Amino acid sequence: MVRHLLRFAVVPMIAAGLTLALASVSADDKKDEKWTPLFNGKDLTGWKAHPKSAGKWRVEDGILIGSGPASHLFSERGDYENFRFRVEVSIGDKSNSGQYFRTKFGPGFPDGYEAQINSTHGDRIKTGSLYPARLKLKDGDRKKLVVEDILVKPNEWFTQEVIARGKHIVIKVNGKTTVDFVDENNNFSKGHFALQQHDPNSVVKFRKIEVIELPADKKE
16 A cells, blocks of 8 residues: 555656756756847947938937838848847837848848738738738638737837748747748748838837847757
């Protein structure tokens, strides 16, 4: 009888130990995440706009602000392929922006993937969407990419993260997955990061921009 009691007592202790171990591993994983900052909080070092659509990008009190005519601010590097790309951003009322990745440098609205940033702009495609324009898609794919609900209020700071590895693209808003999509057409495989200033009536603010580059064969 005593042996049976001891056996039933040990099982919960083992389970509790495993739970603590897993929690410790999870905490260690988060601790070991080495995000590389892409914005220094002081100036536009590491970023460039195309001279034909330079817009009005500036840094004030540690915040990167986009306003004025339509423009895109591109990373100097143009070979990003597999990564976690995260921004802390605030979008103005009736404003529109985007977090571009694997993007081609150029004037106007460039080719590349765009994680939408939009709370109350007239465009029905809202924050957390993978913008479907310029993408070759299969029938029915558009519904997988578009969020029409307002997930964050205007002028509210939030985090949007893009995870791209090969054809697999995930978008998260404040840690919640909004898009989980395998792009069988592999529309864009490599390119720049870019931040969008959509139109003269829009204002967007970024206070953190960072990346973790990933190996292509690692499972997320």
